[in-house]
Amino acid sequence: MIKNDDKISANQVAILLFTTMVGAGILSLPADVSKEVGPNGLIAIFGGGIVFLFFARLILYLSSKFPTETFIEYAGKLITRPISTVMSAGLLFYFVIFVSLDVRIFGEVLKLYLLPNTPIEIIILTMLFSSAYIVRYGLEPIARMSEILFPIIVIPLVLLFLPALTDIDLSNFLPFMKVSLVRFFKGMLFTTYSFAGFEILYLLFPYVIDREKLKRSVNSALFSTMLFYAYINFFVIGIFGYEETKEQLWPFLTLLKSINFPVFFIENVEGIVMGIWTFAIFTTIYSFYYFATLTFSKLLKTREHSYFVLPAIPIMYLISLIPDSIVTVYKYANYLSQYMSVFFIAILPILLLIILKVKGIGGKDEEKT
Structure with a gap:
């Protein structure tokens, strides 16, 4: 049963999806795509974004057929109760692993850049307890928190890169598309960890008030995330080049450390960026x-x-x-994104759609979504 005071609007869904997707993946995405597609990382990000938008809409369509139920409840009608229970347990495991890996990455970054003398165990526990505090109150407070943090995350990060605009070398994006299709699609696959998060649509639909606007919300969330990642990748590759970028663990942070800010404008940019990024990964962790x-x-x-x-x-x-x-940690994250994420993002919704069409079950009143 869904409480009346734990429902959110379609606009809040768009922000929640964006803040869930933008988290730990932002650090390593430029390096990941550079390893596979060289200077064509921007194209891989746009390609991946379009593909993931398709699957997000597919998950939304499936959920719209059972408007009062989550995946855990309606899956039993499609793939029988025992199999659906296994799938639901897999989804639970997937969410738990995602939180665990993200909180470990958070601990590693904070210990390296801000808190070198603090045990990583304390950093991890602090983030988990902070997340637990808001999680226990339900979806509506989580959505409101994401609304508050959204401009705090996006606006400063967009502005902080602008002083480096004159340092961009457009030749770093050449040669254009001189890469095999196999490597290009593999590069798109490496964006999975960064785009992962819209799988919450499996459970979100019954909690939304104005469901007729959900299609637009999903579109805006995926396009915004895609543009945000492309913006960051444009600066990283444009300044470092793909050869240098692919050798770095966190090129996003390396670039911010190398930008020369006006002295009168900003002094401790590293501390500010860490604060902003902490908000970004906090939203991902508490959502999962x-x-x-x-x-x-x-x-x-x-x-x-x-x-x-x-x-x-x-x-x-x-x-x-x-x-x-x-x-x-990143080896496990790659396994997670290449296997579990691909299964829940692409394979499972396609299978469910086929079964839905064959069985002809599900409501029709929400098809406009």
């Missing part, structure tokens, strides 16, 4: 955290998701400490 507990709640058919918020902390904390280094 909430939908993990909501999925578990739906699986066990309990009234409240809040029962599972605090018990989830030690589980995610222990998982986050499994990788022995940041290199291993």
